[in-house]
Amino acid sequence: MLHLRAVCPIDRTDQVLAALKEHPGVAHVLLFRGAAVDPAGDVVEADLAREATDEVVDALCGLGIDRRGGVTLEQIDTALSDAADRAEEAAPGEGADAVVWEELIARTGEESRLNVTFLSFLTIACLLAGVGVVTNSPVTLVGAMVVGPEFGPLAAIAVGLVLRRGDLVRRAGLALAVGFPLAMLVTFGGAVVGSYTGLFDRDMVLAAHQADFVFEVGPFSLIVALLAGAAGMLSMTSAKSAALVGVFISVTTVPAAGYAAIAAVLGEWAICGMSVLQLGVNLVGIVVAAAAVLGLRNRRKRTRDLGRPLSHG
Known part of the structure; x- marks a missing residue:
């Protein structure tokens, strides 16, 4: 209740x-x-x-x-x-x-704000992903997935698309458009330092076969993203937040961003490009599936605009 x-x-x-x-x-x-x-x-x-x-x-x-x-x-x-x-x-x-629509709008609106906390979590997650790639550690990659806060803005975009709330879409889009490049840039800088100080080298990273799934784009990349987006939106609308942890672990958004930064430092542009593609596939797939699930939640006709304009406080 x-x-x-x-x-x-x-x-x-x-x-x-x-x-x-x-x-x-x-x-x-x-x-x-x-x-x-x-x-x-x-x-x-x-x-x-x-x-x-x-x-x-x-x-x-x-x-x-x-x-x-x-x-x-x-x-x-x-x-x-x-x-x-x-x-x-x-x-x-x-x-x-x-579905408590006002609650959903308030929650996604709050989680999609571009602020220091969001940028810090995303940057730390991307750095963790970089460490996971360099050390060939799936456990560290999973940790990066859990820390990453990107599902909030993705869910907000889906809500904004379904309810035609341009303010939600713009706010969430800005958070992602600023957050991921910044996190990747910081990871790139850390990778440059690590490379020059001998913490890792090209052969060490390319031998990391357990991390290859991060940049290997295929049909299952989209399938997993769609399933994760659907599960994530079901979790948010039914107040079963525990299921979101499984959503975070299932998608390779943050690991792909981290791998792209590491590959760029090593000059492996093919891997860098595939990692960025993996990131894009996952982001788009999550939004599409989340919006589809939300649209099917038997939304009834409203006689007023859902939610007031999002505050900036």
């Missing part, structure tokens, strides 16, 4: 209470009159079955609560209540199958 808190203008409180009480997927409605200071008004709280959340949020936004007050949602890990059980049973559909 999800916990909802709405800051309501006083003249809208009764309508908000009526909307919550009328929906069978709502439980534990609370009212705190005059509790809100800025903006001034009442505070209404309730617990929602996940599959009822979109309808309730729509109703509140239809009353202008998002503009004149505010609506927040929080995940409830445990709810011991007969009323909550009845609400989940009465709400149409299954909670695991429900």
Whole structure:
């Protein structure tokens, strides 16, 4: 279930209470009159079955609560209540199958920001991938896959394409367009230093047969990317975040970027080119599959724009 808190203008409180009480997927409605200071008004709280959340949020936004007050949602890990059980049973559909669109937009919007944290994680992941290539260590390559934060922007692009949210697509596209070249450039610099100091040489890298899968582009590269994109979007929309770890490990985006940087330092331009191609295939495949899954999640017709413009705060 999800916990909802709405800051309501006083003249809208009764309508908000009526909307919550009328929906069978709502439980534990609370009212705190005059509790809100800025903006001034009442505070209404309730617990929602996940599959009822979109309808309730729509109703509140239809009353202008998002503009004149505010609506927040929080995940409830445990709810011991007969009323909550009845609400989940009465709400149409299954909670695991429900897509909370505002939650998805907020999550992907946050994870697609171009900031120091995103760039740091992507750069560290690319450096780890470079070390994995040089040392012929699949374990290090897997570590680089897990550390890489690139699925967030890829998911945001898919959401933006399906919902026609150009702001999401632009923000996520910028994060990837800046992040990957920067991470590869830093890895290139580290590889130059390592090469000149004798940490590795050309023969050592080319003998790394266990890392060859990183740049070997073929039909399975696209198949894996499509499956990973589908699984990743299912994970995000069903709130089963644990499955994302498997998605991270299955795709070779970051390892391909790291291998491209190492190959460039060694002058192996064919391998460098194949690594960049592998990176592109994986990025495109993930977005296509994620968008396809999202489009098939029975998205109903909305009467208002989904989500407000993403803030820059």
